[in-house]
Amino acid sequence: MVSNMGIKVPGFLANGISVGIKNSGEKDLSLIFSEVPARAAAVFTTNRFPAAPVILDMERMKTGLAQAIIANSGNANASTGKDGYKDAVAMSKAVAEGLRIREDLILVASTGIIGEKLPIKKIVGGITNLVGGLRVNGIPSAEKGIMTTDKIPKIECRKCFIGEKEITICGVAKGAGMIEPHMATMLSFIMTDVDIDQNCLDKVFKQAIDRSFNTITVDGCMSTNDTAIILANGIAGNRAITGPSKGMTNFRNTLFDVMVNLAKSVVKDGEGATKLVEVVIEGARSLAEAKKVAYSLANSNLVKTAFFGADSNWGRIIAAIGSSGVSLQTDSVELHFDRVPLFLHGRGIKGNEKELSKIMEKDNIQVSVKLGMGGKSFRLYTSDLSYDYVKINAQYHI
Amino acid sequence: MVSNMGIKVPGFLANGISVGIKNSGEKDLSLIFSEVPARAAAVFTTNRFPAAPVILDMERMKTGLAQAIIANSGNANASTGKDGYKDAVAMSKAVAEGLRIREDLILVASTGIIGEKLPIKKIVGGITNLVGGLRVNGIPSAEKGIMTTDKIPKIECRKCFIGEKEITICGVAKGAGMIEPHMATMLSFIMTDVDIDQNCLDKVFKQAIDRSFNTITVDGCMSTNDTAIILANGIAGNRAITGPSKGMTNFRNTLFDVMVNLAKSVVKDGEGATKLVEVVIEGARSLAEAKKVAYSLANSNLVKTAFFGADSNWGRIIAAIGSSGVSLQTDSVELHFDRVPLFLHGRGIKGNEKELSKIMEKDNIQVSVKLGMGGKSFRLYTSDLSYDYVKINAQYHI
Numbered sequence: 001m002v003s004n005m006g007i008k009v010p011g012f013l014a015n016g017i018s019v020g021i022k023n024s025g026e027k028d029l030s031l032i033f034s035e036v037p038a039r040a041a042a043v044f045t046t047n048r049f050p051a052a053p054v055i056l057d058m059e060r061m062k063t064g065l066a067q068a069i070i071a072n073s074g075n076a077n078a079s080t081g082k083d084g085y086k087d088a089v090a091m092s093k094a095v096a097e098g099l100r101i102r103e104d105l106i107l108v109a110s111t112g113i114i115g116e117k118l119p120i121k122k123i124v125g126g127i128t129n130l131v132g133g134l135r136v137n138g139i140p141s142a143e144k145g146i147m148t149t150d151k152i153p154k155i156e157c158r159k160c161f162i163g164e165k166e167i168t169i170c171g172v173a174k175g176a177g178m179i180e181p182h183m184a185t186m187l188s189f190i191m192t193d194v195d196i197d198q199n200c201l202d203k204v205f206k207q208a209i210d211r212s213f214n215t216i217t218v219d220g221c222m223s224t225n226d227t228a229i230i231l232a233n234g235i236a237g238n239r240a241i242t243g244p245s246k247g248m249t250n251f252r253n254t255l256f257d258v259m260v261n262l263a264k265s266v267v268k269d270g271e272g273a274t275k276l277v278e279v280v281i282e283g284a285r286s287l288a289e290a291k292k293v294a295y296s297l298a299n300s301n302l303v304k305t306a307f308f309g310a311d312s313n314w315g316r317i318i319a320a321i322g323s324s325g326v327s328l329q330t331d332s333v334e335l336h337f338d339r340v341p342l343f344l345h346g347r348g349i350k351g352n353e354k355e356l357s358k359i360m361e362k363d364n365i366q367v368s369v370k371l372g373m374g375g376k377s378f379r380l381y382t383s384d385l386s387y388d389y390v391k392i393n394a395q396y397h398i
Numbered sequence: 399m400v401s402n403m404g405i406k407v408p409g410f411l412a413n414g415i416s417v418g419i420k421n422s423g424e425k426d427l428s429l430i431f432s433e434v435p436a437r438a439a440a441v442f443t444t445n446r447f448p449a450a451p452v453i454l455d456m457e458r459m460k461t462g463l464a465q466a467i468i469a470n471s472g473n474a475n476a477s478t479g480k481d482g483y484k485d486a487v488a489m490s491k492a493v494a495e496g497l498r499i500r501e502d503l504i505l506v507a508s509t510g511i512i513g514e515k516l517p518i519k520k521i522v523g524g525i526t527n528l529v530g531g532l533r534v535n536g537i538p539s540a541e542k543g544i545m546t547t548d549k550i551p552k553i554e555c556r557k558c559f560i561g562e563k564e565i566t567i568c569g570v571a572k573g574a575g576m577i578e579p580h581m582a583t584m585l586s587f588i589m590t591d592v593d594i595d596q597n598c599l600d601k602v603f604k605q606a607i608d609r610s611f612n613t614i615t616v617d618g619c620m621s622t623n624d625t626a627i628i629l630a631n632g633i634a635g636n637r638a639i640t641g642p643s644k645g646m647t648n649f650r651n652t653l654f655d656v657m658v659n660l661a662k663s664v665v666k667d668g669e670g671a672t673k674l675v676e677v678v679i680e681g682a683r684s685l686a687e688a689k690k691v692a693y694s695l696a697n698s699n700l701v702k703t704a705f706f707g708a709d710s711n712w713g714r715i716i717a718a719i720g721s722s723g724v725s726l727q728t729d730s731v732e733l734h735f736d737r738v739p740l741f742l743h744g745r746g747i748k749g750n751e752k753e754l755s756k757i758m759e760k761d762n763i764q765v766s767v768k769l770g771m772g773g774k775s776f777r778l779y780t781s782d783l784s785y786d787y788v789k790i791n792a793q794y795h796i
Contacts, residue, residue: 049720049728069650079716081745115746219699221714222721301617301783302791308790315512318477322447323620330447347479348513356554364498385699386784386792393700394707394784 001024007071007157009168010193011235012140015296016145019126021112021119022072030121030145031095031130036179038233039198040066041205042121051078051089053108054227062106064198066231073174073260074148077110077118078149078224085131094124098131109227111186112148112175113353140212143172149392152174154265159267160254161249162238164295167194169254176218176271182367188228188262188275194216194251195234196241205230207398212259216381217298218270219389229253272388275307278362279380283371289326290378293369298326304385310360312353315341321369332372337365405537405555407566407589409633414535417524418737419472419510419517427521428543429493429528430467430587430613435503436631437596439463439603443624449476450486451506452625458502459489463501464629467587468493469507469544470521471572471681476622477513483595485516485540492522496529499728507625509572512544537589544585547790548574550733552663558652560636560645565592567652571660574669575614586611586660591630593650594639601651603628610657614779615696616668617787628653670786670790674762677778681769688776689722704781710751710757712740719747719767730770735763 015031043060044054060066070091077084088108096103110118133141143153157170173188196204209228234240241248256386268276275354281297285289297303306313314335321333335343338359340352359365414428442452443578458464475482486506505731508516531539541551555568567679571586595600607626629794632638641644666674677696695701698718704711712733719731733741736757738750759762 027541047717048722048724048726050715076713079713079741079744079746083745113711114717115741133553160570213582221698221700222717224713224720273599293597300619301787302619305788305791308788311792313511315474315477315622319445319512319620319622320448322445324446324723325444328446342515343477345475348477384787387788389699390703390706390783390788391702394709 006137007155007170008136009170011233012191013134013136014140014142014339015130015135016143017126017133017142019122021072021122027145027205028072028074029126030071030128031134032191033099033140034067034231034233036233036235037065038231039064039121039196039201040107040204040229041230042107042227042229043206043209045223046078047222047224048077049224051076051110051225052080052084053077053110054070054225055085056088056092057107057227059260060107060398061298063104063391065105067101068099069093069107069109071109071146071187072123073148074157075110075118076112076114076225077117079115083117087120087351090120091123094127098127098390107229109187109225110147111225114224124284136237139170139172146172146174148176148223149271150174150269152265154269155260156258156261157319158254160250161248161324162192162194162236162241165236165238166296167236167238167251168199171257171262173177173257175266176269184226185196186223187197190230190258191234192230192347193234194232194241195236195238196232196251200241200243200248201230201232204248204255207252208255208259212263216267216380217295218267218273264381267383270383272386272390273383273390274386275384277307277382277384278366279382280366280368280377281371282368282377283373284376284378285374285379287376290376293321293324293328294378294380295372296381296382297367297369299384304382307365308386312337312356312360314348317367318343329373332379334370334372336368336389404535405553405568406534407568408591409631411532411534411588412540413528413531413532413533414536415524415528415537417520418481419520424465425539425543426470426472426704427524427528427539428469429532430519430540430589430629431532432465432496432629432631433463433635434633435463437594437599438462438505438627438629439503439600439626440605440627441607443621445620447477447622449474449484449508449623450478451508452473452623453640453755454486454490455485455505455507455625458505461502463503463779464505465503466493466497466706467505467507469626471544471546472510473727474510474512474515474623475508475516477517481515485518488518490522495688503523505627507623509544509583509623512622518643522720523696530679530765537568537570544572546572546574547669548572548667550663550667550772552660552667554656554659556652556656560592560634560639560647560648563636565590565634565636565649567656569656569660571664572794574667584621584623588628588656590628590630591634592630592631592639593634593636594649598641598646599628601632602646602653605650606653606657609654610661613777615666615693616665616671616781639748660781665689665781668781670784672784673780673782675705675782676764676777677780678764678766679769680775681764681771682774682776683772685776687744690724691719691722691769692778694777695765695767696778696780699783704779705763706784707784710735710740710754710758715765716741726769727771728770732768732770734766
């Protein structure tokens with residue numbers, strides 16, 4: 001989060017309030033609103049039990065236009081059957097009435113406990129207040145309304161030039177557990193005033209997802225509710241981006257910057273996480289193999305607990321690499337922590353214990369694996385596995 | 399472990415001693431010896447970084463004969479390169495000399511920390527004592543010598559009749575972490591006096607592995623050292639088992655009984671485990687799909703922490719099933735805990751909270767998932783994820 005910069009995007013209003021979905025009394029209902037209908041692109045969970053709002057949004061995204069996102073925390077409205085779908089529609093209907101816009105321009109998102117009926121009366125009852133409080137500088141408030149086990153709000157804003165026009169991109173995200181590939185966040189909403197055509201927006205957003213939320217893992221668990229949406233309302237007045245151009249490059253790089261940093265924030269704030277571990281796999285024969293090795297390593301509980309214990313027990317990493325299902329020449333595999341070699345030519349390296357123990361005490365550690373088989377690489381961010389992960393998740397529901 | 403029965407197998411001697419590989423002073427070197435060369439079958443880890451003793455044993459198993467197993471704990475002799483292989487050979491050479499048998503009849507196994515050089519002098523120096531202490535009732539002592547983070551010894555003995563001859567099967571196992579599919583134990587040695595031909599032994603042992611160690615998971619991590627060996631010395635004097643017969647059926651069922659119970663002991667003693675969770679998947683289109691769903695559920699940290707917290711947060715199970723990669727009709731999926739329904743027709747069931755909270759307090763819980771798509775099923779045993787798992791594994795190496 002860049003503190004010395006206004007967290008606002010021309011043409012966007014936002015707000016977050018509490019309507020009592022969370023017992024804690026914290027904010028649990030958020031609204032993001034574009035003053036004009038915006039081009040929209042979205043990516044959703046690939047979980048076979050998508051939550052009701054995900055099903056609804058998938059239908060609505062067919063038009064490529066949206067003007068508002070209503071999101072609640074504290075209840076995922078997942079595994080709630082037909083009633084859950086009706087509740088998602090009811091949420092959007094109440095917002096459409098409150099904003100006096102078409103209902104099919106509303107997207108809905110939910111996050112929280114799975115399998116409980118949504119307290120729809122509380123939500124509908126809060127819409128007037130929610131709409132009434134919409135404001136230019138309401139993005140941080142909207143972010144608060146989508147947080148669950150998050151300890152820190154996740155907001156990233158950047159500006160760049162498209163030709164002579166300055167455009168703004170602000171993104172919010174929530175997510176700390178159930179963080180895995182294939183859309184590795186619970187919710188993220190990106191607002192921008194850029195003018196861009198549908199085809200370019202879809203393409204660049206997909207690329208940005210692959211570079212950001214699809215390269216992080218906390219616990220290897222995939223949510224039923226993962227939703228990332230970008231709204232581009234075009235009011236910056238730039239020459240519309242319609243294909244490869246300097247403007248497209250600027251926009252893409254800035255979007256990557258926003259989303260990669262949001263994704264890293266999610267891992268840093270991973271449930272119980274005390275360390276951010278960057279896993280870099282190089283020398284793979286294919287991207288698919290590089291990813292397999294990266295996830296096998298990053299999701300190993302033994303590797304993650306060793307990082308929590310500041311223990312350079314690299315044998316567990318070797319075991320995790322070896323069990324990824326990718327065939328390897330063991331003698332050609334190299335393992336480094338922050339450029340310090342641990343494993344070369346099929347065996348461990350001695351004499352680096354002092355350096356290693358310093359590295360293991362750091363909050364950010366890079367684990368680099370060279371497979372020595374080809375030219376493909378993949379980078380992944382993960383966290384360690386601590387007592388607090390167990391504490392948070394053993395007592396989440398009760 | 400059946401206490402009211404002698405833990406011994408005709409023709410087998412065993413022993414376990416301490417030679418100082420473990421700092422704790424506990425037993426760390428074990429020997430199992432058959433008075434005559436035995437038919438042998440073995441299954442090893444499929445990890446791409448197999449430990450040195452695994453590489454050696456794979457070569458030696460080609461003959462199908464073995465007479466002794468030397469095994470150490472405290473050091474895995476894995477990721478130790480060519481020197482590690484030489485050390486494994488040196489272990490077997492010393493045992494061959496001590497026992498005055500051919501070196502190629504010795505199998506070697508190691509378990510413990512990965513990547514440290516084996517203290518081969520300590521091991522070789524202890525062989526005279528180890529051999530000298532071999533005895534008929536030494537199996538429990540040998541079991542102690544292969545334990546690492548295990549809290550309880552794992553020994554199962556059974557007898558059955560093959561024709562008019564009674565035969566004995568005793569198995570030992572160690573393993574509490576790095577327990578996953580594809581040979582889900584660190585080490586298990588099975589001794590029997592049955593007379594059986596090589597082909598039948600290979601076949602029935604493979605079947606038993608699939609029913610036992612290949613149906614358990616603790617942490618989803620696959621070891622570099624997994625080794626399961628059966629030695630059948632034939633001195634029971636039964637009519638040799640050479641194909642399908644009543645004798646074969648008796649032997650197989652008894653072997654399954656021994657190995658399934660050893661496997662369950664491994665999960666019960668899983669690092670930090672407080673509960674044994676039986677996952678039963680039914681109604682899959684294929685065994686592969688049933689397994690995918692079972693492992694996705696059983697290895698979910700969110701599911702495992704919920705069991706630890708005695709929290710019937712079944713939404714996490716639905717999320718885990720939905721992220722297994724198996725395509726599903728969500729409305730046809732059913733979820734039960736100990737026959738109490740939690741999820742039917744695409745939504746949660748209300749009104750069973752009291753029953754559920756009782757079930758969640760139990761040490762043994764059955765999770766049953768009916769996919770409603772076909773006739774294939776799979777059963778898997780797993781444990782919960784507790785503070786102690788993190789504690790044990792954050793501080794294992796240091």
